[in-house]
Amino acid sequence: MPLYKSKPGDTRQIKNVSGNEKIKKFLFSLGCSQGEDITLISILAGNYIISVKNIRYAIDKNMAKAIELV
Amino acid sequence: MKIGLAGNPNSGKTTLFNAITGKTEYVGNWAGVTVDKKEANLKREYNKNKITIVDLPGAYSIAPFTNEEAIARDFVLGEKPDAIINIIDASNLERSLFFTTQLLELDIPVVIALNKIDILRKHGESIDLEGLSKDLHCEVVSVVANEGEGLKELLSRSIDSADKKTQASPDFSGKGTEGEDQARQAFVKEIITGTFITKRKANEITFSDKVDRIVAxxxxxxxxxxLIMWGVYSFSINGLGGFLSGYVNDTLFGVVVPDFLNGFFETIGVNTLLQSLIIDGAIGGVGAVIGFLPLIMVLFFCLALLEDSGYMSRVAVVMDRYFKRIGLSGKSVIPMIVGTGCSIPGVMAARTIEDDNERIVTIMLTPFVPCSAKLPIIALMAVVFFPGQSWVFPSMYLIAGVLIIIGGLLLKKILKFESTSTFILELPEYKIPSLKHAFRQMIKQAKSFIIKASTIILVMNTVVWFMQSYSWNFQLATDQNTSILAIVGGIIAPLLIPIGFAGWQMAAAILTGFVAKENVVATFAIILISSDAAIHSMSGPLTELFTPVTAFAFLVFNLFTPPCFAAIGAMNAELGSKKWIVRAILFQIGVGYTLAMLITQIGTPLIYGHLATGFIPAVVVALFVAGILYYLIKKGERIS
Structure with missing residues (x-):
């Protein structure tokens, strides 16, 4: 299931991240990679507020589509 | 000895840098405040020897994602500092250690500064410093950079480590293989399990999250x-800042100082020409600008509080979907908000944007945001032509917003770029803004404003005073219209006729504005000094040059044509090519000129019932602009 379909409050493991290499590498350096837990905190103004390693990020819908959850 | 400060964005590198060097570099509570490398000497209280501290932009990894991250990498790899202080926000330990393990492999001594340890304790978390130090083979010191806690120990250990000249690499297997990143992350996880104790759950909804649900x-x-921006500006302009500025303008530089100096010069019998240079040129011109100091101080104080709170990143989130429509993303918002203070750091802040097209467009649009140097022009025109009407200031910001949207759409059509970048931004926890920090930023801005007024503006004023007092043959000009200034202004004055500006005075003021925007006000003060009425008065000499409609057009022209030379220089450096800076300047001239022209030529018949000066030339210019736009858009379509 892609991240953008999960519900606020859900914590799941990341299955894989698609997209170009550069962005994948960047997400990896934030800890957004296979096997990591990710929580969708809320959806605000079209952006997805996520928590990875207890740090909050805002990502847009395209990126939320690129993150596939278990 | 050279020590570099490296770490993740918003971990407190610049706060530490300021604390140990005594500098007051720009600090804010969002990721990507520092976009350039900064060097300064370590305070002597920490060490008697000359030690250079280098502050670097934040990075999440040694492999750069954006331009400013590349600066950090190039420094540590290329310039080989004697030691690296790796600053880590203690609450973000696990993410930060990924970069730490990369720094440890460079054979440069690394000392870890665990910053914001007070917030970690508040969360009920703890870190085993000794364990961490043993696992990573480097020194670990806990600090609170903004309170100065632990800095002495951090520096003494860093200097000791630098003397060792070597650094053991972290020992995990899988280096040099395809799975190196994964192996590195597994290694970090192992360390975290043994040293980091947390009670927080990742899916817990915090106070910050609740605030976000409202403000975003x-x-x-x-x-x-x-509402927040309106509050900041009305407090600065109509509230405390405006009140203090009014006093300084009308009383201090209007009456007290000139009267005192006139009396003083007359008693000691100074040459009347010198007296005129000092009182009309220097005091009249610079005074007209210095009067705005309180206003600008209050504005920067408020902006510093806002920047410190953590709200900036949320504005980017809110604006993202609107900016997506013009081919940009929420990341372009931060340069524009920084640009409300000054366009130079605003334009530089665009470095954090990864996509080249988006970065170029952001650089072209950011100077439309009225910077603090443009406020005196607005204030002057507002008080003379629109007394008691509070809509003038907000209208300028509204026009700026509309121009950013229209300009963005036009550039998207002309340049025909596909926006490829995706929006991702760290959201720092909110915090209560520090008054001490805001006060320091305010003093820093006040200092640089006074320096600017007493150097570049003073020199420019002296030149303007000289040019308007003398004619070409270096005789005192009996009639101002034969002065050097009138002739120089007269050369470009015809270009301004379609906007309805008839007269060399406007041209001269606009020209000096490119040196520094405050000069526009100072130049009027000098040119119009011969009149009895003060420049700020409603029946003053400015009303002979402008109607309220052309005054508004004049404001628009000064605000939305290219910024001052210093900001153009910053644009040039960031755009990195002649082709782009020429395009950017032409674009800004086109937008500002066309809008000012439309205001005069449409506003005048609407309000006064007759055509404005230069109506026919304006029609010609309008057709020309429309033709060029049509051509550029068609060309854009052909390319795609």
Whole structure:
């Protein structure tokens, strides 16, 4: 299931991240990679507020589509 | 000895840098405040020897994602500092260690500064410093950079480590293989398990999250942002700042100082020409600018509080979907908000944007945001032509917003770029803004404003005073219209006729504005000094040059044509090519000129019932602009 379909409050493991290499590498350096837990905190103004390693990020819908959850 | 400060964005590198060097570099509570490398000497209280501290932009990894991250990498790899202080926000330990393990492999001594340890304790978390130090083979010191806690120990250990000249690499297997990143992350996880104790759950909804749900909500987000900005500006301009500026303008530089100096010069019998240079040129011109110092100080104080709170990143989230429509993303908002202070750091802040097209467009649009140097021009025109009407200031910011949207759409059509970058931004926890920090930023801005007024503006004023007092043959000009200034202004004055500006005075003021925007006000003060009425008065000499409609057009022209030379220089450096800076300047001239022209030529018949000066030339210019736009857009379509 892609991240953008999960519900606020859900914590799941990341299955894989698609997209170009550069962005994948960047997400990896934030800890957004296979096997990591990710929580969708809320959806605000079209952006997805996520928590990875207890740090909050805002990502847009395209990126939320690129993150596939278990 | 050279020590570099490296770490993740918003971990407190610049706060530490300021604390140990005594500098006052720009600090804010969002990721990507520092976009350039900064060097300064370590305070002597820490060490008697000359030690250079280098502050670097934040990075999440040694492999750069954006331009400013590349600066950090190039420094540590290329310039080989004697030691690296790796600053880590203690609450973000696990993410930060990924970069730490990369730094440890460079054979440069690394000392870890665990910053914001007070916040970690508040969360009920703890870190085993000794364990961490043993696992990573480097020194670990806990600090609170903004309180100065632990800095002495950090520096003494860093200097000792630098003397060792070597650094053991972290020992995990899988280096040099395809799975190196994964192996690195597994290694970090192992360390975290043994050293980091947390009670927090990742899915717990915190106070910050609750605030976010209000300030970044789809409906309230934009009104809240507008309300906050309106509050900041009305307090600075109409409130405390405006009150103090009014006093300084009218009483101090209007009466007290000139009267005192006139009396003083007359008693000691100074040459009347010198007296005129000092009182009319220097005091009249610079005074007209210095009067705005209180206003600008209050504005920067408020902006510093806002920047420190953590709200900036949320504005980017709120604005993202609107900016997506013009091919940009929420990341372009931060340069524009920084640009409300000064366009130079604003333009530089665009470095954090990864996509080249988006970065170029952001650089071209950011100078439309009225910077603090443009406020005196607005204030002057508002008080003379629109007394008691509070809509003038907000209207300028509204026009700026509209121009950013229209300009963005036009550039998207002309340049025909596909926006490829995706929006991702770290949201720092909110914090209560520090008054001490805001006060320091305010003093720093006040200092640089006074320096600017007493150097570049003073010199420019002296030149303007000289040019308007003398004619070409270096005789005192009996009639101002034969002065050097009138002739120089007269050369470009015809270009301004379609906007309805008839007279060399406007041209001269606009020209000096490119040196520094405050000069526009100072130049009018000098040119119009011969009149009895003060420049700020409603029946003053400015009303002979402008109608309220052309005054408004003049404001628009000064605000939305290219910024001062210093900001153009910053644009040039960031755009990195002649082709782009020429395009950017032509674009800005086109936008500002066309809008000012439309205001005069449409506003005058609407309000006064007769055509404005230069109507026919204006029609010609309008057709020309429309033709060029049509050509550029068609060309853009052909390319795609």
């Amino acid at each position: 909500s789809p409906y309230l987000g934009l009104p809240i942002f507008a």
